[in-house]
Amino acid sequence: MAYEITRDYIRTGNSRPGINIGTVRFIVSHDTGNPGSTAYGNRNYFDTQQPSASAHTFIDDNYILEIIPLNEIAYHVRPSVPGDNRRYGANANDAAIGVELCHGGGINFQLAYDRYVWYHAYLCDRFNLNPNSDIIAHATLDPSRRTDPIGILRSNGISWSMFIDDVVEELRDFSGEVDEDTPSNPTPSRPQRPTATSRLPIGEGDSGLFVRDVQQQLIDAGYGLPRFGADGIFGEETENAVMRFQRNYNLAVDGLVGPVTISKLQQVLQQKVSAPDFPLPNGILRRGDQGNAVKQVQRALNQINFKPGAIDGIYGPNTEDAVRRFQSMYAALANDGIYGPNTRRYIRMELNE
Ligand SMILES: [Zn+2]
Structure with missing residues (x-):
C-alpha cells in the first residue's frame, strides 16, 4: 500500500529558516503532544505563528503533509542534547528529518499510524537509511523532557521495537530487487553499526x-x-x-x-x-518508604533515563518525581508517583526495550 505525500510548504521565517540540510543521516520520530491537532492544523499554526521550532512532516489519518522541504533543516530537537552527536556525529537539526504523528481527538490512530510507518519506510528508502539504526525517538534523544512518540505508541499497544519492525516490513515493498534487501550506504565516512553496511x-x-x-x-x-x-x-x-x-x-x-x-x-x-540486572520489587512503594526495594526501583528508573537523584534507598521527592515522570508517559498509569504493580509492569517493558 502506497500513500500520497502532500507538499504544502509554509513560508520562510523562524519555523522554516531555509537553510540547506546537507546529507540526511537519520530520522527523528515525534508526536505533536497536542491531542486532536491535525496535520493541516499544525501546518497553519507554523505558517502563521512561526515559532522557532518545527518539523518537516505532519501525519494524521488523512494527510502525510510535508510543510518544510526535505532538503532544508527544521528545528525539532534541542541542539544541546548529546545523544544525536554521539550516535550520528551531528545535531539532529542539521542532519535529520523530523516526522510528527498527529493523534487523539477525532484522529483515527490506526490510519494515522499506518501512514506514519509507511512514511518512515519511504524516508529510509529515499535516503538509504537503516530502520534499525537510523530511526530514533525524540524521547530517546531528550529523555528528561520528552516522551514522544514512545508514550503515544505505547498507549496504543505498540512498543518501539514493534514500530521499527513495522517499518522494516513496510520497507521491503520499496525494494525493487530482493526482499529483505537493505540499501548500501553511499557515504562511507558515516559512523554506523555493521547492519547498515x-x-x-x-x-x-x-x-x-x-x-x-x-x-x-x-x-x-x-x-x-x-x-x-x-x-x-x-x-x-x-x-x-x-x-x-x-x-x-x-x-x-x-x-x-x-x-x-x-x-x-x-x-x-x-x-x-x-x-x-534490574530486579523489580512487588507490592507498593511510596514516598517515605526506605530500603533495598526502593533502591531496586531507583536503579531501574536510572537505567531507563528517569533519573531519581541518588540511588540511596530512600523514596523521597526526587524518586517520587521520577516515578511520576515515568507514569506520565502512559495513559494507562495514574500520575500519582506511587510505585505499584502497573507501574512495575511498564518499567519492566521499558527495561526490555
Ligand atoms: Zn518531539
Missing part, C-alpha cells in the same frame, strides 16, 4: 566480519555453535542455529539473516542483558 540478507556461503558478529549474537542469545563457533563463515551449523532462532520467535524460517531476524536478535539480547 552489509547487504542483507546473509545466508549460507557468506563470510566476513558481519557474519562473525551475527554468529556471536546467536551464541549470546543461547543458540550455540559448538563445532565452529563464531568463525565468520556462514555454514550449515550457523544456518541451523538461525532456523532454530527463527522458529522460536515465530519468524519466517528460511535460515537467512535479514533485517527482521537481526532486529529480533538485538531485541532478545537486550532483554537478556537488562532483565536479570
Whole structure:
C-alpha cells in the first residue's frame, strides 16, 4: 500500500529558516503532544505563528503533509542534547528529518499510524537509511523532557521495537530487487553499526566480519555453535542455529539473516542483558518508604533515563518525581508517583526495550 505525500510548504521565517540540510543521516520520530491537532492544523499554526521550532512532516489519518522541504533543516530537537552527536556525529537539526504523528481527538490512530510507518519506510528508502539504526525517538534523544512518540505508541499497544519492525516490513515493498534487501550506504565516512553496511540478507556461503558478529549474537542469545563457533563463515551449523532462532520467535524460517531476524536478535539480547540486572520489587512503594526495594526501583528508573537523584534507598521527592515522570508517559498509569504493580509492569517493558 502506497500513500500520497502532500507538499504544502509554509513560508520562510523562524519555523522554516531555509537553510540547506546537507546529507540526511537519520530520522527523528515525534508526536505533536497536542491531542486532536491535525496535520493541516499544525501546518497553519507554523505558517502563521512561526515559532522557532518545527518539523518537516505532519501525519494524521488523512494527510502525510510535508510543510518544510526535505532538503532544508527544521528545528525539532534541542541542539544541546548529546545523544544525536554521539550516535550520528551531528545535531539532529542539521542532519535529520523530523516526522510528527498527529493523534487523539477525532484522529483515527490506526490510519494515522499506518501512514506514519509507511512514511518512515519511504524516508529510509529515499535516503538509504537503516530502520534499525537510523530511526530514533525524540524521547530517546531528550529523555528528561520528552516522551514522544514512545508514550503515544505505547498507549496504543505498540512498543518501539514493534514500530521499527513495522517499518522494516513496510520497507521491503520499496525494494525493487530482493526482499529483505537493505540499501548500501553511499557515504562511507558515516559512523554506523555493521547492519547498515552489509547487504542483507546473509545466508549460507557468506563470510566476513558481519557474519562473525551475527554468529556471536546467536551464541549470546543461547543458540550455540559448538563445532565452529563464531568463525565468520556462514555454514550449515550457523544456518541451523538461525532456523532454530527463527522458529522460536515465530519468524519466517528460511535460515537467512535479514533485517527482521537481526532486529529480533538485538531485541532478545537486550532483554537478556537488562532483565536479570534490574530486579523489580512487588507490592507498593511510596514516598517515605526506605530500603533495598526502593533502591531496586531507583536503579531501574536510572537505567531507563528517569533519573531519581541518588540511588540511596530512600523514596523521597526526587524518586517520587521520577516515578511520576515515568507514569506520565502512559495513559494507562495514574500520575500519582506511587510505585505499584502497573507501574512495575511498564518499567519492566521499558527495561526490555
Ligand atoms: Zn518531539
